[in-house]
Amino acid sequence: MKTEKLTTDILIIGGGTAGCYAALTISENSDKKVIICEKAHIKRSGCLAAGVNALNAYITEGRTPQDYVDYAKHDADGIVREDLLLTMSERLNSVTHRLEQLGLVILKDENGKYVTRGNRNLKINGENIKPILAKAVEALPNTTILNRVNVIDFAVKDNRIQGAFGIGIDDDTFYTIEAKAVIIATGGAAGLYKPNNPGFSRHKMWYPPFNTGAGYAMGIKAGAEMTTFEMRFIALRCKDTIAPTGTLAQGVGAKQVNSLGEVYETKYGLTTSERVYGTVNENQEGRGPCYLRTEGITPEQDESLLKAYLNMAPSQTIKWIESGKNPSQQNVEIEGTEPYIVGGHTASGYWVDTKRATTINGLFAGGDVAGGAPQKYVTGALAEGEIAALSAVEYVSENDISPIESSNIDSHISEVENFLTKKDSHFTTEQLEEAMQSVMDSYAGGIKTNYRFNEKQLDIADYKIKQLTELSNSLYAEDFQELMYIYELRERLTVCRSVIAHLKARKETRWHSFAENLDYPNKDDKNFNKYVNSRFENGEIKIILRDLVPGGKSYEHSN
Amino acid sequence: MSIAINKQKCVGCGRCRNVCPGSLIKIDESGKAYIKYPKDCWGCTSCIKECPVHAINFYLGADIGGMGSMVHTEKNGDILSWIIEKPQGDTIKIDINQRESNKY
Numbered sequence A: 001m002k003t004e005k006l007t008t009d010i011l012i013i014g015g016g017t018a019g020c021y022a023a024l025t026i027s028e029n030s031d032k033k034v035i036i037c038e039k040a041h042i043k044r045s046g047c048l049a050a051g052v053n054a055l056n057a058y059i060t061e062g063r064t065p066q067d068y069v070d071y072a073k074h075d076a077d078g079i080v081r082e083d084l085l086l087t088m089s090e091r092l093n094s095v096t097h098r099l100e101q102l103g104l105v106i107l108k109d110e111n112g113k114y115v116t117r118g119n120r121n122l123k124i125n126g127e128n129i130k131p132i133l134a135k136a137v138e139a140l141p142n143t144t145i146l147n148r149v150n151v152i153d154f155a156v157k158d159n160r161i162q163g164a165f166g167i168g169i170d171d172d173t174f175y176t177i178e179a180k181a182v183i184i185a186t187g188g189a190a191g192l193y194k195p196n197n198p199g200f201s202r203h204k205m206w207y208p209p210f211n212t213g214a215g216y217a218m219g220i221k222a223g224a225e226m227t228t229f230e231m232r233f234i235a236l237r238c239k240d241t242i243a244p245t246g247t248l249a250q251g252v253g254a255k256q257v258n259s260l261g262e263v264y265e266t267k268y269g270l271t272t273s274e275r276v277y278g279t280v281n282e283n284q285e286g287r288g289p290c291y292l293r294t295e296g297i298t299p300e301q302d303e304s305l306l307k308a309y310l311n312m313a314p315s316q317t318i319k320w321i322e323s324g325k326n327p328s329q330q331n332v333e334i335e336g337t338e339p340y341i342v343g344g345h346t347a348s349g350y351w352v353d354t355k356r357a358t359t360i361n362g363l364f365a366g367g368d369v370a371g372g373a374p375q376k377y378v379t380g381a382l383a384e385g386e387i388a389a390l391s392a393v394e395y396v397s398e399n400d401i402s403p404i405e406s407s408n409i410d411s412h413i414s415e416v417e418n419f420l421t422k423k424d425s426h427f428t429t430e431q432l433e434e435a436m437q438s439v440m441d442s443y444a445g446g447i448k449t450n451y452r453f454n455e456k457q458l459d460i461a462d463y464k465i466k467q468l469t470e471l472s473n474s475l476y477a478e479d480f481q482e483l484m485y486i487y488e489l490r491e492r493l494t495v496c497r498s499v500i501a502h503l504k505a506r507k508e509t510r511w512h513s514f515a516e517n518l519d520y521p522n523k524d525d526k527n528f529n530k531y532v533n534s535r536f537e538n539g540e541i542k543i544i545l546r547d548l549v550p551g552g553k554s555y556e557h558s559n
Numbered sequence B: 001m002s003i004a005i006n007k008q009k010c011v012g013c014g015r016c017r018n019v020c021p022g023s024l025i026k027i028d029e030s031g032k033a034y035i036k037y038p039k040d041c042w043g044c045t046s047c048i049k050e051c052p053v054h055a056i057n058f059y060l061g062a063d064i065g066g067m068g069s070m071v072h073t074e075k076n077g078d079i080l081s082w083i084i085e086k087p088q089g090d091t092i093k094i095d096i097n098q099r100e101s102n103k104y
């Protein structure tokens, strides 16, 4: 194993949507040196690999950023940070224009105005959105991109970030990177729960299966305050292909119907969690399967849909073609996915202030790892990348490197070497991953229990996840890719523990499906119109209930 | 779903390997690309769009309703063509102009 030590002004961990935009912002506003660590390759990594066919967060004419805040707040039944949502919403349009300048195709009318879909969406051709962003980043001066370097831990001393440690899966190298400031932009966590199709197509999931919650896990381990892990995200998707349903629901107005042909969505409500819950319930009460009613749409709509899906989720188009029937000839069956933790859709993640500063000095967060601001989508992640970048630039002009002690480097190297040493274990990383997904599925509200759970089950889940964490100490990796898989598993296990603790702490049911506690089936505004936060201290997860930050006020850290 | 790489066609340029967000594609001793972890494919089609000689196809697994069609893309200027070869032998081609936005 080779070792390498690098030094920079700002380290960006994760070259996805938020990370790339942070790099662009730093370069436009300073001459600071930047290193981006990306576990794959920035050209197609992260959520946007296959493309996206709409920008879902834009302030359309006649609307204000506050309207967007109100929408997201309503959808999350109050548990959001309005200050974060507002600072994000104020930048949605400028980042959109920047994307267009970089080359993104956005639909316009004859007067050159963007064509909107509903109140918040723009129509685009987003197949190449990630290559567009990556190309702009690759051209930046002062920016070094380390592709295939997977960061495994922060270096933190006295609650001040010093940098991070990583493994190069192509060059078998252990990296120590010192930085004055760090931006964490690694994305959310998929693969915690048993997926819809656990066999051959186990990775045919909604969220990138390669997003393993690394950023959350590193923050938890470093003692950062984290928020709202109990607000899990469950997507309502086209069955099997797990392709998006928004294009059908909003694009061609397809309603959710049960097998009797009855429109059921109005019965349960239209928030994100209610749409999932309604589908679960219709199935349970014997009126499944459920569909999006596309029968009867026009041939032109058919053709457009086939193309739209090729631009973001090609397997759905292939499915239509293989079945020999277009959406106008058959309704599209829908199902809920396994739960994910993803701060771009719900409010899970780092507890940050409006500058996107975490509770660790010098560590900033943007995109799916940053909590408190759901419904970010692409443009919200860009906006948060921009804010985190500006804050990091400001921070590094006032703070120098805090050198990483050699003892800390040595202990990380010996951990890596331990995993690379052959030992007598019957268990493989894959086995433990499947065991973890089974535990979460059965005892922490997975698909198997219709997303429901009780406290006794959560206790079992916690016990078993701790056991699996123990077992993961004796895993063996034949090469650096397998080493990455071990770290990914351990990240997921760390996130699982926090999710379980948060689900247990919110003793109410505010969101059906997302956090449906059968011991407390009702909403309890008196006690739980609050944030459930946590901090990992001495091996235990300490829960902190915090009062909501009222609209019009900004929260500030008081260290 | 997963991908299949045609070794006869592959010229070993390594572009698919570079771009895969899961680092699933490797190059074997003969310099040809292969997918080392087929079950871990996300189906993002990034590798397919990179391949200069159209050596990579993707297909739906039988567990999610796949019927055996093989899919690849070809790019000509602004036109990205999706070519779907059905097992019965007929081929469907869908052209997308990348300068044009999605309508829905």
Ligand code: SF4
Pocket: B002, B003, B019, B020, B021, B022, B023, B024, B025, B035, B040, B041, B042, B043, B044, B045, B046, B047, B048, B058
């Ligand atoms: S389709 Fe995507 S995930 Fe699958 S092998 Fe190709 S690049 Fe990798």
Ligand code: SF4
Pocket: B005, B009, B010, B011, B012, B013, B014, B015, B016, B017, B032, B033, B050, B051, B052, B053, B054, B055, B056
């Ligand atoms: S991109 Fe195509 S030609 Fe190049 S290595 Fe991959 S399969 Fe072979």
